[in-house]
Amino acid sequence: MKSVRNHYDEFLAPVYSWILGDFENAYQANVELFASLELSPEYGDLALDLGCGPGCQSLPLAERGFSVIAIDFCQELLDELEERAGDLQITTVCADLREFDQYIDEPPGLIVCMGDTLVHLPDTAAVDKCIDRVSRALKPGGTFVYSIRDYVSSEPAGADRFVPIRADDQQIFTCFLDYRDTVVHVHDVLYRKEGGAWKMHISDYLKLRLDTAEINQRLQANGLDISRQMTEKGMIVVVATKSAST
Ligand SMILES: C[S@@+](CC[C@H](N)C(=O)[O-])C[C@H]1O[C@@H](n2cnc3c(N)ncnc32)[C@H](O)[C@@H]1O
Known part of the structure; x- marks a missing residue:
């Protein structure tokens, strides 16, 4: 992480x-x-x-x-x-x-x-x-x-943990949120068109609740x-x- x-x-x-x-x-x-x-x-x-x-x-x-x-x-x-x-x-x-x-x-x-x-x-x-x-x-x-x-009053579960952020014809950005007791483990997922093909990049970090x-x-x-x-x-x-x- x-x-x-x-x-x-x-x-x-x-x-x-x-x-x-x-x-x-x-x-x-x-x-x-x-x-x-x-x-x-x-x-x-x-x-x-x-x-x-x-x-x-x-x-x-x-x-x-x-x-x-x-x-x-x-x-x-x-x-x-x-x-x-x-x-x-x-x-x-x-x-x-x-x-x-x-x-x-x-x-x-x-x-x-x-x-x-x-x-x-x-x-x-x-x-x-x-x-x-x-x-x-x-x-x-x-x-x-x-x-x-x-990040306190409710905890998304199942498919609700995937949050679409923005998309166009060159890149697509989605967040995956994994709720823990005191933190949310955030995974940022970026698909980018590179050389005509979609390539996925992921980076994850913690946010406090x-x-x-x-x-x-x-x-x-x-x-x-x-x-x-x-x-x-x-x-x-x-x-x-x-x-x-x-
Ligand atoms: C979610 S962004 C918010 C940026 C801006 N205030 C806005 O509303 O768009 C959080 C920003 O805080 C910065 N940041 C997070 N922790 C920091 C820290 N300990 N010291 C300095 N900058 C920090 C990040 O680099 C990022 O630019």
């Missing part, structure tokens, strides 16, 4: 934007989400995008006026983000997102960790530690937005209020706000 980092570096990065249903669609969904959440900076306010991927959150945040630090450990996805960023205020950092506080010299007004990224951390202790760091780092009155898929109730409790214990929770395109989105007086 691959580490998450190797899975992205060696398998997923070249097709990641394509499996999003094309970058433009994922970008537009975030433009609309951030508008509905009314996420706006004071001038120059810093936003951190943890696990930014190709930038479908970083770009809309920079367009809303945030100065964005976009952190990911996959350089190929950061290169894509940089190509799209143009003159927008986005600085990319190739690093482990858990070390984000090494790359900021002022408290961010906004931290996002979206698109099912938290589930990639190695265990729940690492998630707790990350939540604590995020809570401490935020500016008083600042906002944390995370989004994850629901995280419970938003537990993450939210941790945020609340750290002095944040859960101001919104909703489900958007199969993803649970949670907005938490740090008290202005902390």
